[in-house]
Amino acid sequence: MKDKIDDLLEDEALYGAMAGVSIRHADSGEVVYERNAHLRLTPASNTKLFTGAAALETLGPEYVFTTELWTDGDMDDGTLNGNLYLRGKGDPTLTAKDLASMAAFLREQGIKEIRGDVIADDTWYDNIRLSDGIQWSQESEYYAAQVSALTVSPDQDYDAGTVLIRVSPANKEGQPATIEVTPDNVYVEIVNRTKTVKSKKDDELKVERKHGTNTIIVEGPMETNEPVSESWIAVFEPTGLVSELFHQSLVKEGIRVQGSHTKIAETPEEATRLYEHSSMALKELFLPFMKLSNNGHAEVLVKEMGKFIHDEGSWDKGLDVIGTEMRRLGVNMDTVQLNDGSGMSATNFIPAHEISQLLFQVQVKEWFPEFRRSLPVAGNKERFVGGTLRDRMQGTEALENVRAKTGTLTGVSSLSGYVTTKAGEPLIFAMVFNHFLVEDVDEIEDQLAIILSEHQYSIRN
Numbered sequence: 110m111k112d113k114i115d116d117l118l119e120d121e122a123l124y125g126a127m128a129g130v131s132i133r134h135a136d137s138g139e140v141v142y143e144r145n146a147h148l149r150l151t152p153a154s155n156t157k158l159f160t161g162a163a164a165l166e167t168l169g170p171e172y173v174f175t176t177e178l179w180t181d182g183d184m185d186d187g188t189l190n191g192n193l194y195l196r197g198k199g200d201p202t203l204t205a206k207d208l209a210s211m212a213a214f215l216r217e218q219g220i221k222e223i224r225g226d227v228i229a230d231d232t233w234y235d236n237i238r239l240s241d242g243i244q245w246s247q248e249s250e251y252y253a254a255q256v257s258a259l260t261v262s263p264d265q266d267y268d269a270g271t272v273l274i275r276v277s278p279a280n281k282e283g284q285p286a287t288i289e290v291t292p293d294n295v296y297v298e299i300v301n302r303t304k305t306v307k308s309k310k311d312d313e314l315k316v317e318r319k320h321g322t323n324t325i326i327v328e329g330p331m332e333t334n335e336p337v338s339e340s341w342i343a344v345f346e347p348t349g350l351v352s353e354l355f356h357q358s359l360v361k362e363g364i365r366v367q368g369s370h371t372k373i374a375e376t377p378e379e380a381t382r383l384y385e386h387s388s389m390a391l392k393e394l395f396l397p398f399m400k401l402s403n404n405g406h407a408e409v410l411v412k413e414m415g416k417f418i419h420d421e422g423s424w425d426k427g428l429d430v431i432g433t434e435m436r437r438l439g440v441n442m443d444t445v446q447l448n449d450g451s452g453m454s455a456t457n458f459i460p461a462h463e464i465s466q467l468l469f470q471v472q473v474k475e476w477f478p479e480f481r482r483s484l485p486v487a488g489n490k491e492r493f494v495g496g497t498l499r500d501r502m503q504g505t506e507a508l509e510n511v512r513a514k515t516g517t518l519t520g521v522s523s524l525s526g527y528v529t530t531k532a533g534e535p536l537i538f539a540m541v542f543n544h545f546l547v548e549d550v551d552e553i554e555d556q557l558a559i560i561l562s563e564h565q566y567s568i569r570n
Contacts, residue, residue, distance in 0.1 A: 110561070122545060128540070129542075133466075159447065169476070170390060176207070199416070200386075201405055203261050215362065216362040254270035266341075273290070277331075279331075285301050297350075300325065304331070314327070392479040399514065400497070435467065532566055540557060
């Protein structure tokens with residue numbers, strides 16, 4: 110096995126690059142192979158292994174996020190005399206349908222008019238929207254969505270703080286394409302610069318949000334027979350989108366609002382809670398979080414841990430919690446640097462040895478089954494099973510055998526998780542590659558995992 114891995118790591122795609130590999134026996138924790146295992150490397154989304162383990166340990170698998178309705182007034186004959194507060198507490202799975210249910214609840218309580226403002230409260234977390242790892246050029250990308258304690262997701266992937274843009278070709282050439290926004294709202298402005306054509310050359314459809322605004326520009330050609338194009342675009346100040354959608358829901362329920370619906374403020378201590386919506390349990394959220402490598406979920410969990418432990422929903426406090434929990438799990442945090450929870454930061458540094466150490470230590474935790482279930486499964490085509498590994502390692506011994514977290518940034522790739530050899534021995538592996546110039550090194554990662562899967566003898570051979 111050692112010779113095969115050594116040969117693999119001499120692949121020309123890794124010339125001039127750095128490779129850190131650590132392989133352990135899953136039962137004993139004994140290191141059976143390592144290459145630059147103590148070298149601090151940027152792990153990309155393997156960072157989520159640390160965030161996820163800390164969240165399960167700190168918050169617990171049954172933890173839920175809530176969104177609440179409060180008032181500082183009283184109800185008299187169908188009129189709410191006072192302000193209504195929509196208080197977010199970090200739920201990244203909140204949808205427009207949930208907001209509609211809240212409005213319906215108010216109508217069922219007999220409320221027909223609100224003689225005050227409808228105020229959004231996102232103060233559960235601080236007002237820093239982007240982690241250190243996000244660059245300005247990524248601000249409209251779904252994977253770099255702003256973090257707010259009051260945010261909304263367009264679908265069941267739960268990319269909170271984004272809208273889904275669907276672009277369809279027109280029936281006639283020369284006409285602009287049809288654009289649909291989910292959830293439907295007027296918070297974002299769509300600028301349609303598309304054109305339906307018979308055939309196109311190199312030009313591609315582009316969907317981007319203009320810097321510092323909620324103006325989304327859609328431009329480029331679409332062929333008449335082209336399938337619908339889908340893009341998830343991060344909005345600017347996601348709290349405002351929730352306010353807009355909730356106001357729409359109130360209007361649909363026939364509830365009049367005399368005051369403003371665009372204010373953002375903290376719910377007063379003397380207010381009365383009217384309603385509480387709960388998210389799915391954390392163990393269920395872990396499926397879209399880890400299987401699809403959802404960056405927004407990771408950063409919400411960081412802030413939630415900070416709020417839960419230190420009563421401050423910030424990156425600083427949340428990362429402090431992760432560090433504390435990792436030390437308790439036997440990870441040497443003196444050689445680790447974390448600047449976010451998702452792995453977007455190029456200044457996260459983790460040795461492969463500490464990743465494999467974490468994966469070994471968590472096996473004794475009560476929540477380990479949920480942690481393991483959340484890892485992508487090699488070659489399984491089911492999106493919420495195979496996740497980011499659903500198209501990899503098919504037709505090999507690694508199929509349905511390897512469970513591992515992927516990670517990708519420009520010039521960065523990682524894969525770490527669990528595998529059972531052909532001899533029936535359980536192994537833990539962690540591999541991190543930095544500074545390669547080829548498009549990706551997925552094939553090298555897959556081959557290493559396959560070598561482990563195919564090993565027929567005692568792992569020490």
